[in-house]
Amino acid sequence: MENKTPITVVIIEDDETIRNGFTYLINATQNYKVLNSYSNVEDALVNLVHDKPQVILLDIELPGIKGIEAIPKIKNLLPKTYILMLTVYENEDNVFNALTKGASGYLTKSDNTEKIMDAIQEVVDGGAPMSMNIAKIVIKSFHKNQNSPLTKRETEILEQIANGKSRSKIAKQMFIDLETVKSHIKNIYLKLNVHSREDAIKEAKNNKYI
Amino acid sequence: MENKTPITVVIIEDDETIRNGFTYLINATQNYKVLNSYSNVEDALVNLVHDKPQVILLDIELPGIKGIEAIPKIKNLLPKTYILMLTVYENEDNVFNALTKGASGYLTKSDNTEKIMDAIQEVVDGGAPMSMNIAKIVIKSFHKNQNSPLTKRETEILEQIANGKSRSKIAKQMFIDLETVKSHIKNIYLKLNVHSREDAIKEAKNNKYI
DNA sequence: TTTTGTATACCCCATACAGGGGGATTTTGA
DNA sequence: TCAAAATCCCCCTGTATGGGGTATACAAAA
Incomplete structure (x- = not known):
């Protein structure tokens, strides 16, 4: 060559x-x-x-x-x-x-x-x-954190939240009741020790839960 | 060896x-x-x-x-x-x-x-x-799309939205008025041809604007 | 020079959404 | 079979959202 x-x-x-x-x-x-x-x-x-x-x-x-x-x-x-x-x-x-x-x-x-x-x-x-x-x-x-405190369903929902979806849209899309979504979100906030979607997303991304 | x-x-x-x-x-x-x-x-x-x-x-x-x-x-x-x-x-x-x-x-x-x-x-x-x-x-x-229709400011704001922040928090954090943030969001929706934060995030991610 | 684009700000309106309080029931996996 | 996970229900308050229109200052492009 x-x-x-x-x-x-x-x-x-x-x-x-x-x-x-x-x-x-x-x-x-x-x-x-x-x-x-x-x-x-x-x-x-x-x-x-x-x-x-x-x-x-x-x-x-x-x-x-x-x-x-x-x-x-x-x-x-x-x-x-x-x-x-x-x-x-x-x-x-x-x-x-x-x-x-x-x-x-x-x-x-x-x-x-x-x-x-x-x-x-x-x-x-x-x-x-x-x-x-x-x-x-x-x-x-x-690499995602394999030791997430969140359950599968909670992780799914938090991902939807991080995509900007409202609770009611998440409910419709996952074929579950709005109240169920609310319950999950309550548990997510409890586990991550936060009080808003913003902080939940931040915490989850920092720890690579999502 | x-x-x-x-x-x-x-x-x-x-x-x-x-x-x-x-x-x-x-x-x-x-x-x-x-x-x-x-x-x-x-x-x-x-x-x-x-x-x-x-x-x-x-x-x-x-x-x-x-x-x-x-x-x-x-x-x-x-x-x-x-x-x-x-x-x-x-x-x-x-x-x-x-x-x-x-x-x-x-x-x-x-x-x-x-x-x-x-x-x-x-x-x-x-x-x-x-x-x-x-x-x-x-x-x-x-790689991000270098041909984004969004301006720098609009991109910044859309990124904040994608992080789950509310318009008022974005305003405080960027030291601008809530009304300014609203104006920017209106323009973002116009340019991306969407009518909700959810669709804006989806569209922007699909095209790698953010 | 005039127009266009950008960033900034203000007003009004109706609806939907968020977060927190208290439950209860069923399904599932170890 | 027993605890965890997922599901659903009611209450409440305050805030956020999306869309309508308008306006100004400034820089860059036509």
Whole structure:
């Protein structure tokens, strides 16, 4: 495989050593080409439309505009570009923020070069590369608490409440009486030690009961 | 690395060829041992407490008790056992159901043996192995629609509504008048073409506006 | 420059809903 | 068979909701 159209990459990373290191390593690899690298988002934004890379390696911890804030701005200019986040800290909020804003993958700088090259290839192939710990964080966010104090029926009802349904609609939909729904809700409030739907939803989500 | 304590595995899979194939391949690998394999969940459940495997390879498409329903039952017996789902169909609902119920990873049967062995190792190391397409589905579930018709403020308010907050609490919390909140909600309903908080939440979630 | 969109705020109205108090009965699973 | 879960019933008060219309200030786009 020689002289195929190379995968084009842009690096946005403030640490010069890392930036130059990645640039060198990627350019030294067959079929990969770093079009440009920037030390901050501001510079990158004015040049990206010209660069039109397939993949952007984006540091999270940047001066000025932070990496996460940059994601929607970049996606706006280049909707088809894949964004891979680079980070040293595996902060949970950052992970979810970056993903909701449109990042396609999430790597840690401690990942070795081979893994990062693989990730670039994988994202171009339509994948979603993540380092091991990030995958763990993501999967863990799905896991529900198996020790919920709520019964099956109570959980069902609380989920409906969290979907904005009124008690009477829940009753109709579950083919039970409004009074039954009220009873369940009373028990839910008792068990969660709350006095409103708002607090019940908050408590249940915090503890991953729903 | 020879004669370390092996990683113990149980396979639950109804296709005999696949079951025996995996059993053979895993046993042929250094430091891995298949304690038992079962063709259905019912048989597995009565023996698992004795087997006490570190990892279970669990097929989704099983006769009788389906793989997904089996997860909480297994987790109940063996809370520390890692469950890796095996599937042929990359069905989105199945993926999320399995993950919420406590599966630690998600592989497709088309993954080659090496990948499956790597996944077993990775999950024991505390990771969350996923095949490429599954990772893509998971990451995509986080992505929000960047073309929301709602303004920033409207989105904020709709998120509060989805958290169960009343209009007056939203007003207090956002330091704006109740009437302003009402105005925003009116506009949200107009834009989403709905007439209730319930439908607004549903519509917004369907389109990933929130 | 004029128009449009956004965020802000105010008024009125009728209905539905929420939360809390007290029960009771039946169904089900261990 | 016995406790937990799910079901249903009555009372009460205060608040929330959805829809009607109007208006202003400001920024951005046409």
